[in-house]
Amino acid sequence: MSGIAMPRPDEAVLSRREEIVRALKEMVPGEGVIDTDIGMRVYETDGFNAYRQMPMVVVLPETVEQVSAVLRYCHENGVKVVPRGAGTSLSGGALPLGDGVLMSMMKFNKVLDIDAANRAVVAQPGVTNLGITRAVEHLGFYYAPDPSSQIACSIGGNIAENSGGVHSLKYGLTTNNVLGLEMVLITGEVIRLGGKHLDSEGYDLLALMTGSEGLLGVVTEVTVRILQKPETARAALVGFPSSEAGGQCVAEIIGAGIIPGGMEMMDELAINFAEDFVNVGYPREAGALLIVELDGPEAEVDHLLSEVEAIARRNGASSLRVSTSEEERLAFWAGRKSAFPAVGRISPDYLCMDGTIPRRALPQVLARMRELSEKHGLRCANVFHAGDGNLHPLILYDANKPGELERAEDFGADILRLCVEVGGVLTGEHGVGIEKRDLMPVMFSEDDLKQQQRVKCAFDPKQLLNPGKVFPELHRCAELGRMHVSKGQLPFPDIPRF
């Protein structure tokens, strides 16, 4: 394991392991508790597999009552809990703790209610993202957020990570598409937020829960908004001599009032890796490749595609194809969607980064990334959600070569610092987890982080849910609660008063 330190295991809890396992087996009978090494092995890592850690015990509850009982027991006994969905996190959000219970929610796998009239689906958290769309596509509906792991990732995990996807510019992230939750607090209390109606009657706790990376509660039911499938979708595949030209084209498309369903960019290295892999006719000589997908009523799509074509030509497109069939549209996407496996074929290992930048900073960021690539002696291919500025640099390395993982991590950290420096953020959709935890101070001050941790204190004052993730330093809630304010005269004689 490399440089990211996890909280020191609690020896007192570890010494009580047998008793804890026995208690869990009473709460979750049958095969719901796994305590053998061989059985727990599959849970030792997630999609961020450079890090591994065996949990103390794994529990797979099947009912809300079981979730509640387990959490209440852990709360009363000071035992840490790591919630887990499908385990596809790319930031180590579901990395177990050696002295913690790993709670897998994958037995919560049913779609409970399909309500087409209210355009809502109620599902258990272990249902996959794609499973929601599959459940409603016969009615002409789909669930919009589409992270690239959508075949495997769970909707509960999507809530935890506030997952995005290639369509988020037009259709939003998870937070914009979730209507309600049922969740269990670490105390075992069951709470419902939202429902099939809109907006919150009080504080928007749904907003806090979405993207909270398993630190605030365990989700046991999700209500999401579904949308009618667009009547049609067509894509343009445009090559540019440089990423500057491609970036300018993107800015002009949006400046013309067009919000494409998807808008993706790839750099030269990524274009060639993808083309080697799927061979769909990407222009290998291009410095940047742009896929612009327009969806909606046919009349609108045709109208806007002609505008996009004109904008692309004005910006010096070196090649331009517009899909004329569904097969062709999917072929345009095939290369982009296989970018990760394509890189995986060329390099033994790669790190997938996930910063977001203001779009106009793209040329500057790409140029700096080329310098960093030389500095660290590692190659880096770029795929980019061009519409919303979300970068996915793929850093190629070989874990079997001593020091390469560390160099790749340093390179990645440099890229994320660069994202923040140009006005962006550390993570657009993969989450902080353990991966970016220690970089949080690059983006947030001490006071900023303390205020976030106070949210944690409202939900989980003993900090038993997924500790060691997101925040670089664990402050005790009592310490965070202190106020350092001295009484005195009005300290601001010159502020206007009436």
Add this chain to the structure above:
Amino acid sequence: MPDTFKPRTAEEARDVVRWAAAEREPLEIVGQASKRALGRPVQAGHVLDMSGLAGIELYEPEELVLTALPGTPIAEIEAALAAKNQELAFDPLDYGPLLGNPAGQGTLGGVIAANLAGSKRLKHGAARDHVLGMDAVSGRGEIFHSGGRVVKNVTGYDLPRALTGSWGTLAVATRITLKVLPRAQTEATFLLSGLGDAEAATAMTAAMGSSAEVSAAAHLPAAAAQDLAARGHTLSGPSTLLRLEGFGPSVDYRFEQLRALLGADRPVVRVEADASRALWRAVRDAEAFAGTDDLVWRLSVAPTAGAAVVAQLAGRFACKAFYDWSGGLVWLAVPGTDARAEAIRAAIAACGGGHATLVRAPAPLRSSIPVFQPQPAPLAALSARLKEQFDPHGILNPGRMTAGH
């Protein structure tokens, strides 16, 4: 006579809050105070007037982002966006007419504090869905920064969204960053006449479930339609309105889609762009209920539940209703002095759940009955703990949302 503090910078605002925290002196936080008659009346000896922190700091149309200080008039922001053919897609509701104030007042901070969204909330989301970043002063007198200026951001808890709609009870915003969107090139409204409430709900849900990309769907029963007709809108009898926005050819195409779906055996009227915009402003701002003394509620329920809730209530006491958000938002006017809070909330619970907010009532009534929907005990306790973490001495807008916070 309460003191009013009018800071010019975030640091000055922080100093006022820090003093208030040390002295345990509650503050009422206002911009233009245009929404003072909304929510529970605040009990505070001092006013923190944020209208001095005003101005658009950053607006990059091609990046779809705008940063402004909280005291910036919302009208100024909308004008700046309109000049670049962009808009706030959440369509902030203007409470002016309903509350007996002029239209067009209010600040960005007020819109965000109250999470104000209009008819287009149905398609584009609420104000909170467009908030990307916020700097604020907590009740501890600490300035903190949250979120960012990019759309895709999952770095830490989503505080900017969570602070939206907290009515100034958690923190005082000092800078707000929003996602903005292109304004539709044109629009039209598909108008069906003569439908009963339940029939209208069915028509609206059918339209929302089609690929016609309806951006707003409202139904005005006869009385509400007549109220708007009296204000100069061309309506007669029950009117069901479906809003189509976008590029010209697309609007025309989708209009015909709706005609095929809903207009086969009914007369259909096309309301053209300017009249459509004016009509939707009147719907959004509940102008049908402006200028009366009725108590006014706003109910949020599942779209198919709206008509059922109203049917239950209409059988029990005199009231007038109209529907937005495809039937999921019910505006309800209750004459007299009894707000009927329990009956209204019981009907919502019986029809699948949701919440009701008393949006227009005399101050004594707003102090004595829960203006916002009461929460179950564990949720109310969690909300109270959150308040305590942000504002341990309860000095920010105390009593605005509940007797506790």
